Amino acid sequence: MDEMDDFRQKLRRELRTGLISILLMDVIDRAGDEGYGYAIIRRLEEYSDGVFRFKEGTIYPILHSLLRQGLVATEWRESPAGPARKCYRLTGLGKRALQAGLEEWGEMNAVAGKLLAKKGERK
Amino acid sequence: MDEMDDFRQKLRRELRTGLISILLMDVIDRAGDEGYGYAIIRRLEEYSDGVFRFKEGTIYPILHSLLRQGLVATEWRESPAGPARKCYRLTGLGKRALQAGLEEWGEMNAVAGKLLAKKGERK
DNA sequence: TATACATACATAGCCCCGCCATGTAGTTGG
DNA sequence: CCAACTACATGGCGGGGCTATGTATGTATA
Numbered sequence: 001m002d003e004m005d006d007f008r009q010k011l012r013r014e015l016r017t018g019l020i021s022i023l024l025m026d027v028i029d030r031a032g033d034e035g036y037g038y039a040i041i042r043r044l045e046e047y048s049d050g051v052f053r054f055k056e057g058t059i060y061p062i063l064h065s066l067l068r069q070g071l072v073a074t075e076w077r078e079s080p081a082g083p084a085r086k087c088y089r090l091t092g093l094g095k096r097a098l099q100a101g102l103e104e105w106g107e108m109n110a111v112a113g114k115l116l117a118k119k120g121e122r123k
Numbered sequence: 124m125d126e127m128d129d130f131r132q133k134l135r136r137e138l139r140t141g142l143i144s145i146l147l148m149d150v151i152d153r154a155g156d157e158g159y160g161y162a163i164i165r166r167l168e169e170y171s172d173g174v175f176r177f178k179e180g181t182i183y184p185i186l187h188s189l190l191r192q193g194l195v196a197t198e199w200r201e202s203p204a205g206p207a208r209k210c211y212r213l214t215g216l217g218k219r220a221l222q223a224g225l226e227e228w229g230e231m232n233a234v235a236g237k238l239l240a241k242k243g244e245r246k
Numbered sequence: 247t248a249t250a251c252a253t254a255c256a257t258a259g260c261c262c263c264g265c266c267a268t269g270t271a272g273t274t275g276g
Numbered sequence: 277c278c279a280a281c282t283a284c285a286t287g288g289c290g291g292g293g294c295t296a297t298g299t300a301t302g303t304a305t306a
Contacts, residue, residue: 004223011227014141014263017293018134019235026239038254044238051234057294060256065292082253083301100127102239104134109232111174112142115167116149116225137292140264161283180265183285188263205282206272 016052021062022101023052028072028088029098036077036085037063063088071097139175144185145224146175151195151211152221159200159208160186186211194220 027043028035041059044052066072071094077087090098150166151158164182167175189195194217200210213221 004219007220008223008227011141011145011224012231013293015228015231017140017263018137019231020293021137022134023235023238036254047238048234051231052238055294056255057257057296058292061293064256079253079302081302083255085253086255096127097130100131101134104131105138105235105239108135108138108142108174109236111171112146112228113232115146115170115175116228136264140292143264159283178265179284180267180286181263183283184264187285202273202282204273206284208282209284 012051019105020054020058021066022098022105024059024062024066025071025090025094025098025101029090029095031088033077033087035088037088038085066094070094142228143177143181144189145221145228147182147185147189148194148213148217148221148224152213152218154211156200156210158211160211161208189217192220193217 023044024040027040031039031043037056037060040063041054041056044054063072066088067074070091072088073091075087075089077085079085146167147163150163154162154166160179160183164177164179167177186195189211190197193214195211196214198210198212200208202208
């Protein structure tokens with residue numbers, strides 16, 4: 001059964017792949033002035049009840065990638081207590097990309113659900 | 124707008140990553156004696172209205188991987204018309220893996236949906 | 247004032263995985 | 277006979293996440 005646990009963890013990692021950038025853009029879009037890397041990681045973990053637990057080494061490079069693609073813009077802000085924060089906000093292009101991402105995710109989900117959720121019909 | 128099309132396609136490719144092996148195991152589980160690579164590809168495309176359009180170079184290596192992991196077993200069968208077919212069926216381990224996959228997918232979906240589907244609350 | 251801890255960002259290098267391109271071969275039909 | 281379809285196979289590339297590690301600032305505490 002422990003071998004199946006490893007398998008599950010691998011599945012989970014692979015399933016969330018590709019969803020990450022959409023999640024990041026979504027959190028940034030809602031975060032207002034609190035859209036900086038460290039907080040994003042905490043929020044994702046908190047809001048997902050521990051399902052989306054990302055490491056810094058995963059998130060920061062993706063944020064850089066979003067920046068390079070022009071989907072987000074950054075601005076340094078002082079922290080009330082602690083090091084300065086690099087805050088992100090969606091650009092116009094980023095907002096459209098998030099919209100596209102949500103649509104693609106929805107469609108893929110619908111189709112996959114249609115294919116997979118027919119356990120009853122299985123022989 | 125064409126640039127956004129490229130973006131969508133990339134998103135779609137990344138989103139379906141990780142879902143592929145689950146889809147394959149699911150199709151194999153339903154296929155009976157028709158669970159061979161070439162047919163699986165056709166079925167996925169047909170049943171998903173073209174959303175899941177995989178190339179042979181994607182599917183065959185994954186089938187080999189499932190075999191190496193002991194999740195499927197193979198058997199050559201004659202075709203009524205055409206080259207012989209390498210038919211796959213789920214092993215006991217494979218059935219448990221599929222079950223695990225469906226559960227993980229369901230949970231991840233539920234959480235992602237909860238996080239993403241609050242467009243109304245967006246300010 | 248030293249030490250530990252939390253906050254916050256950054257990146258080199260590795261590994262894994264999907265995909266493109268290409269190859270092989272049997273079977274059917276014109 | 278050769279084009280088209282069926283069917284399986286794989287080397288190599290590129291891309292993306294993750295591990296491990298590093299840097300730096302602020303806070304607490306002993």
